[in-house]
Amino acid sequence: MKIIDITTHILGNPWKNWLFVQVQTDEGIVGLGEGTLNGFAKTVEAAIHELKHLVIGMDPFDVETIGLKLFRDVYSDGGQIQGSALAAIETACWDIMGKALNKPIYKLIGGRCHEKLRCYANGWYRGARTPENFHELAKLVTAKGYTALKFDPFGSAWRTVDRADFDLSLEIIAAVREAVGPNVDILIEGHNRFTVHTALQFADAMLPYKPTWFEAPVPPHLVSSMVEVARRSPVPVACGEDYYSREQFAELLKHDAVHIIQPEPQFLGISASKQINGMVHAHNGVIAPHSAQGPVCSVVCAHLNMATPNFYMHEIFDEFNEPWEEHVLQPAMKVQNGYLQPPEGPGLGVELNLEELGNHPYHVGNWLPLFKQGWEKRLRTE
Structure with a gap:
């Protein structure tokens, strides 16, 4: 062939x-x-x-x-x-x-390691950056059966924040914790926003709300900064979605400071991702691959996670996209009560619906401006 x-x-x-x-x-x-x-x-x-x-x-x-x-x-x-x-x-x-x-891909890269894949919801917090909005939307997420959800409460923050914005971020975290109760994992997304000192101030302040991780609190380019935050933070740090080579993960892992690793199969491919998962396994860590691109990436992560012994959680945007987007792949991959299975068909187990693609052309404003006020609404940037 x-x-x-x-x-x-x-x-x-x-x-x-x-x-x-x-x-x-x-x-x-x-x-x-x-x-x-x-x-x-x-x-x-x-x-x-x-x-x-x-x-x-x-x-x-x-x-x-x-x-x-x-x-x-x-x-x-x-x-x-x-x-x-x-x-x-x-x-x-x-x-x-x-x-x-x-054979499905997961059978080619290690086979079934789990009965099912636990998912955490992302992209659910569209709308106003207020504690009230986050509270109500978080309740809707847990009503769907999710036992974990991730969110960025920090608005358009970059490096430092003023006191009012610091307090608002904590109020949002508190509101989500109150909405979901004590037994749901809340994952705090940092989007590479902060200096080391600001990140550590937030890590200390959010601890009473028992977050499961603080993700990408500082930019990824200086591994030393990520390591410093991870070692001093009372909240576990997760990171890795920005890296695109095995060597970058080797540099991060050799410090034994970050043990929740988020490889991005979209930058690495399945072969390198599987190898990196093994590197993390050897460092007594767990993996939670980044899956915030498109629907094929989510399917890839499902196969990868099913074949990875040290899998932790699977990221899901799919259920919180535009309703028509569930028709882009056939059949659509469905979350049930907060868990999913990878498709069982051969290969990825899904096919691209070219007819649906023709209904939604490229637009230059279709991107996520994470350092602009109101980015959480996930609207087209004109």
Whole structure:
């Protein structure tokens, strides 16, 4: 079997343009992948078409060599853009392998490690940044059966905040804890916002509300800063979604300070993600992959998590997107009482609904401006 072509499709999801890839083979099997990257859909699409000549004619089963060709052989560090292009193509190759062998991907990368996957809700807190709004929406989330939910209470904060904004953030955390009760995990999203000192002030102040983790409290580029926060914070720190290479995770893990690791399969591909999960396992840590891109990424994470012994929680946006988005993939992956199963069909177990894609074209304003007031509403930026 050989790869003969790679095509791309962009869907205009209002809060992030989703980029999908189809890898064609000479045996008629078509693999599906995703290359979504906030604010860079057209850029990643261009990268895929610029790099695809490297893998045309290759056997899609040779994913390790395909990964080397798309990253090492280019001899340039394209960061998350290059990683997204690589992951899109590599995911599609895994989909092809599963279809050829009539097995779901999780059976090819380790098999079933869990009865079901516990999910945490994200993207549920659209609307006003008030304790009252967060409180009411959090109650709706737990009514759906979720036992964990994540949220960013910090507005458009960057590095430091004034006292009023500090207090408002804590009031929102308190309101969510009051809404969900003592037995639901609340996960505080930092979105790389703070200095070390501000992050530690927040970590100390949020402790009475018993958060399960404080995610990405400082930017990821200085591993020393993340390590300092992790060692001094009374709340466990989670991070990793920004990294796009094994080496970056090796640098983080060698400090044995962060033990909730969030690899982004969208930047790494399935092969590297599986290897990184093993690295985390060796450091006595757990993984909770980042799954806030598009629906294919969520399916990939489900397969990856099912085949990972040290899996912790699965991130879910899908249930809190626009209603029409459940028709983008067929069949749609459904959360039931806060848990899900990966699709059992061959490969990814889902197919792309091209007709639905045609109804929602690309728009340059479809991105998430995390440092702009009101970003939580997830509306198109005009």
